Amino acid sequence: MSNVTRGSILQRVSYPRSSTGLRGVPFHALLGWQLGDPEQLVAVADVVIAVDVMTAEEILVFGAAALFPVEFAGVTASLMVLAVELDLDSDEVDALATLVEFVKGDHDLPWEVG
Numbered sequence: 001m002s003n004v005t006r007g008s009i010l011q012r013v014s015y016p017r018s019s020t021g022l023r024g025v026p027f028h029a030l031l032g033w034q035l036g037d038p039e040q041l042v043a044v045a046d047v048v049i050a051v052d053v054m055t056a057e058e059i060l061v062f063g064a065a066a067l068f069p070v071e072f073a074g075v076t077a078s079l080m081v082l083a084v085e086l087d088l089d090s091d092e093v094d095a096l097a098t099l100v101e102f103v104k105g106d107h108d109l110p111w112e113v114g
Contacts, residue, residue, distance in 0.1 A: 010041065010045060011080070012078055014077070015077045016070055022081070025084055026085050027096065030084055030096075038099060042099055042100055042103040043103050045062070045081060046079040047066055047067065047079050048061040048083075049084070050083075050084055050093050051083050051084065053085045059109070061093070061108060062104055062106075062107055062108050064108040067079075093109070
């Protein structure tokens with residue numbers, strides 16, 4: 001049984017979660033406003049994850065504070081997740097992080113975006 005509840009764009013995910021079942025929305029559809037206001041979607045999300053379109057590798061862009069009790073205290077949590085499919089070998093992840101930083105005030109990537 002999956003611990004992901006699918007909505008139209010945002011997903012309610014029960015953490016800790018299995019490594020499968022997370023569905024992303026296309027990067028260009030998000031930033032092209034085809035899914036609604038990207039700032040509102042990021043604002044509502046507790047966690048933002050970049051998902052590589054080729055490998056399905058996931059990188060946490062925002063949400064480390066929300067996930068901290070799950071990872072280090074064993075607490076379960078139900079969080080709103082925005083997963084964005086993009087090419088991790090391109091500038092798309094930096095563009096997503098810039099949007100997240102603009103809306104949330106910071107991002108959780110291990111590097112600075114410029």
